[in-house]
Amino acid sequence: MQDIFNRLIRHVDAISPEASKWSWEIHVVDRGIDNALTVGAGKVMVYRGLIEHLALSEDELAFIVAHEIGHNLRLHARETLSNILPIYAAGVGLSQALTPWSSAMIMDYGVAKTMSRSQEVEADRIGLELMARAGFNPSAAPNTFVKFYEEEAMKRDALA
Template structure:
């Protein structure tokens, strides 16, 4: 056991040598200030470029199937909401104003939306239609996804995965047995990866809430959104074993943050008349 602890410390030192502590966004009114550890060899520009290629492939495949929706009412809603949210992103990181943003609606029953590295947004029509989302609720879910991109959660997750892989390889070279590696990997998964993943979701909730409020969308819609998601999803796994917060804790966190962003919403609503 002492040998395992020694090797764990040595491995951690070697891994941290390739990491840099960053805070990808400002805290905003919601106060997201957590430092993130990124591998310096995995640059934002490189990841954005690779994701842009994957994004274009997804759009191309959807277009070939006749599923890329550019003209429907919902497609126009997605486009309009995206523009208003994107206009607020420099509040959290000024360089986002130069990102090559894009937003598209794909005709699919899938209850999903995402925003990949560099600002590539996809919304699936099933999310809007099955949950009968209002503009405010759609802004809440799109703001959440945009927040993931601003915080570079994909890059952070890849950095963690690389760290786990490196730890396993170093441990094998230094002679840690398979049982020891299994214990180490399980510990990394539950003590590092999953808690931080839940933390990432909470950060996206909070930043998304503020983005939507600054764009003139009612922050209270985030509560009705997640209640609809809860009803659509049925039973959820225990929070400790999940990468996502339970609906109850998610809603409680959002409710606590709404008073912080409500003045921003009132100000934006006043400007829009």
């Protein structure tokens, strides 16, 4: 994950000048849930479950990471947090929102969507461009969604 992240970060200046100077970090969180998210400030988190359960290829993982980087480059977390966090904190969200940045957790893929649809589309578009610049295959992106929703459907069936 660190290697994929580093490859993508090398190209962020093409999207947002000087962005390569931000303090970018990726963390793999040792929990079995299928999720990836960003809290802004160049910090991206991917949960172990997403990597293990979905059997993602390197290109598919790169799409998820590039998408989260895209949210950062457009400062979506900043917009979203100021709009959503007070509501989110008062509701169910934060009690299930996990380490290490629990107070600022945004569930991105998966449980609770807090980014707007237009922000998601923008993060996808930027993510695809970053992937291409870094030498990953952007045509892997649709399959990432297929695997994600298949996994979600299987879990729903198992619960039922």
